[in-house]
Amino acid sequence: MHTKQFLLIADAWVSENVPQCGYCQSGQLISAYHLLNDVSNPSLSEVKNRLNNICRCGTYPFIHDAIIKVSKVIAGLSDE
Numbered sequence: 775m776h777t778k779q780f781l782l783i784a785d786a787w788v789s790e791n792v793p794q795c796g797y798c799q800s801g802q803l804i805s806a807y808h809l810l811n812d813v814s815n816p817s818l819s820e821v822k823n824r825l826n827n828i829c830r831c832g833t834y835p836f837i838h839d840a841i842i843k844v845s846k847v848i849a850g851l852s853d854e
């Protein structure tokens with residue numbers, strides 16, 4: 775994955791309203807980067823199983839939605 779694709783992940787974080795949390799989000803972003811590097815178009819269950827970073831406030835649905843969204847963009851299935 776390249777810098778451009780990492781920026782797509784960051785854009786999805788913003789568009790899916792993932793909280794800009796200094797406690798966990800840098801790790802969530804790096805985990806998403808590695809997940810999408812390994813599995814280009816993961817299912818929701820793959821996303822849930824692969825992300826092991828702890829979020830103390832339960833923003834996982836936002837994170838999962840952002841990863842699914844950016845995976846579709848990277849796969850060319852969506853223009854967003």
Ligand code: FES
Nearest residue numbers: 795798829830831
């Ligand atoms: S969003 Fe960072 S701990 Fe929940």
